[in-house]
Amino acid sequence: MIIEYSNLNNERKIFLNKELADILYLCRRNQIPVPEINLLIIDSTDPTELPQEIKHRLKIRCMAGVEKPDNFTDLCEYEKNIQTSQSILNNNKLWIIGGGAEGAIYGFYNAVKKITGIRWYGTSESSVRFAKPAEIIEDIYRPELAFRGFEFSPSEEKHDFACRFLKWMVRNGWNLLDINASRWSVYPFRDEFIRMCNAFGIKLAIGCHAVELFVPDSLFETNPEFFGLREGKRCIKAIVSFPDINKKSESRIQPCYSNPKLRDIMTDAIVNFINNHPETYIFSLWPHDGINNWCQCDKCITKTPYEIMYNLALEITKKIKRFLPIELLCYSNMFLIPEKTLQFSNNTYTLFCPYLRRYEHRFFDDGFDEKKLTIGTRYPDPDPINPTDDREYGVLLNRWLPYLKKIGSTPGIFSYYQLVFHDETGKSDRSRYLYHPDYKIVEDEIKKFIELGVKVFYDCSPPYPNFWPDEKFYSYLSAILWEQHQSADEIIAEYYRAVAGERAEVLMNILKNISLSLKDRTNPEIPESLIRTAKGIFSNLTEPISNRYLLWIDYIQMGNDSWKALKNGDINKMIETENHIINFFKKNRAILEECIDVDYMIRYSKSVINFYQNKEDK
Incomplete structure (x- = not known):
């Protein structure tokens, strides 16, 4: 198999x-037979002459001569x-004929997946696997979003x-990355990164929680009136309540x-940033991260936080004098x-x-x-950040x-399906174990989002990488964002066959049982028989997947011990266990860092320690 011809750029x-x-x-190397098929890869925006027999069978829209729209609805x-x-x-x-180069x-x-x-x-070489080739390789491949x-x-x-x-x-x-503008400004490999994104068709939405880049703290000395009012005083930071x-x-x-004047300075700075960073396909206009941290002056509290940011977006649009999509958030007080x-x-x-x-x-x-709705209901009084349901x-x-x-803003979703976060309500530590949520919930919700007209979907599930103990979540999440995909359960079954071969069913069952044992965190007992069975199954898998699962079950046991200590009110025991977990990640960094952000997991343990130590100190 070779690429016989392509009109893509060099x-x-x-x-x-x-x-x-x-x-x-x-x-x-894996003894996979490959048929003798030559590939011809065509970008239809370049008016290359296609053979008549190919033109006759073409069903997708060729995009030659079609201009990029000047509004977000049509851009999608x-x-x-x-x-x-x-x-x-x-x-x-x-x-292989694409509507565009992408x-x-x-x-x-x-095509190569099917063939x-x-x-x-x-993202590692060891995570490349082979599933069963498709019987039919002709296809129309189109994204849902x-x-x-x-x-x-x-x-x-x-x-x-x-x-x-x-x-x-x-x-x-x-095809999209949301990048913090402050971090982007100091990233020394921007040119290489941009080149790769351009080659791969990945768009950059730059901005995010970077208000301080456009309204620097140094302005406080000369213009304290630019900063938020809290308890009658202008300030950069203050104590907020949850x-x-x-x-x-x-x-x-x-x-x-x-x-x-503040809006004028901020919007000028944002427009200058956009003009100096032509790689910005979308500008992410986000406020400072957090909740209940808005200015309390008489004028600010007459508007909702979303209204404030939306009007700021309109001012930026007016100054840019060209079409550039602006990304807004709807979360916490902005609900x-x-x-x-x-x-x-x-x-x-x-x-x-x-x-x-x-x-x-x-x-x-x-x-x-x-009537029991709690979030997004109390502003300007403090809102809760955790949903009750x-x-x-x-x-x-x-x-x-x-x-x-009504206002013309296209809906998008910023999901957190596999986010590892410290649940400060103390109701659950489920997210730290990584293997969640139920794929049926994810599949059904994404289907519903698409039905409701969502056009943009982000996964915000740090740590990145997040392929520990395995890659099940992304094996199906990536696929179900495209049309005519297999069902999630079919994709998952294919994944485990590729990973574990004849042991796939056994592996799937034990992982399901482990997940069920972690569901009810009011009763944090994991049966010893389940742990022993899991270790026996994991030991019979091939490396490196075997070691990853074995380390994961060790981590689950330590995390569960920490949770039990917390529920029993033994804060010192909990802290001791979290320190053991930190040392566990440091010791196994070389093994785990290709599949999990080890530093993120260490920070999680430290955040748990700090949260309860501070409570004890008070």
Whole structure:
């Protein structure tokens, strides 16, 4: 199999030829037969003359001469069209025709997966596996959502991983990164990163929680009125309260957005940043991270936080004088819907953020009393950050969708399905064990999001990488964001057959039982017989997957010991166990760092220690 012809640019041709050479090498090494098929990879925006017999069978829209739209609604359809591909087999030649270059690249990966069965489940070489090749390789391959991405900021110390992550993204059909502007400004390998993103068709949404880059703290000395008012004083930081967890902590306070001079300085700085960073495909206009940290001056509290940020987006749009999508958030205090209908603009999209869930219900499941809604209801008084029920987010989303339609902002979802977070309510430590939530919840919710008109989907599930103990979650999440996909349970079964061969069913069953044992954290007892059985099964797997599972079960036992100590009120024992966990990650860093961000997991343990130590001190 060779790439006989392509009209892609040279960088993309070189990259795909290298990818194909590596794939064929892996096929030979794993004794995977490869049919003699030549590939012709075509970007239809370049008016290359196709043979008549290929033109006659072409069903996708060729995008030659189609201009990029100047509004976000139409941009989403345009993006889906250029990312679409069709594979047509003719006389041992497979024509892979993309709506655009992106479609041609995605079509290439879709074709080689079907032909050889290759799968890139993770970012390391050891995570490359082979499933059963497809019987039919002709296909129309089209995304369900225009933008599918991650919140991920590359760093100097983890640059190599960032490059591997980009390759993993394009191989699995992801095309968007949300990058913090402050971190991006100091990242020394920007040019290389941008070059790779351009070659792979990955778009950059830059901004995120980086207000201090555009409103630097140094302004406080000369213009304290630019900064938020708290307890009658202008400040950069202040103590804020979290009523649902009876906690107070220091947080950055939002600027005084009602001050016209502040808005002018901030929007000028943002526009200058955008103009100096042409790689910015989308600007992410996020406030300071946190909750209950908004300016309390008389003018600011007359507007909802979402209204404040939306109006700021309109000011930026006016100054840019060209179409550039602006990304807004709907989370914490910003869940409160403005009383008035804001000025219409189809230049933005709004990310709905169902944060800190325990995944006991689908967000749209029946049975929740709307009168019990707690989040997004109290501003300007302090809001809780933790939902009492997953279905609170369903109530909020149903209220927001018609409002967003009125103002022209496209809905998006910022998901946290596999986020490792410290549940400060003390109700559960489930997320730390990584193996959650139920795939049926994820699959059903994404299907519902698509039905509701969502066009942008982010996965915000740090740590990255998050392939420990295995890559099950991303094996199906990546696939179900595309049309005509297999069901999640079929993809998962295929994944475990590729990983464990004849032991797949046994492995799936023991993992299911472990997950069930971790579900009820009011009764944190994991049967010793289950642990012994799991270790026996894991020991019979091949390396390195065997060692990863064995280390994971050790981690579960330590985490469970910490949780039991906490529930028994033995804070010293809990702290001692968390320190053992920290040492565990340090000791096994070399083994685990290709599949999990070890430093993130260490920070998790430290955050648990600090949270309860501070409570004890008080």
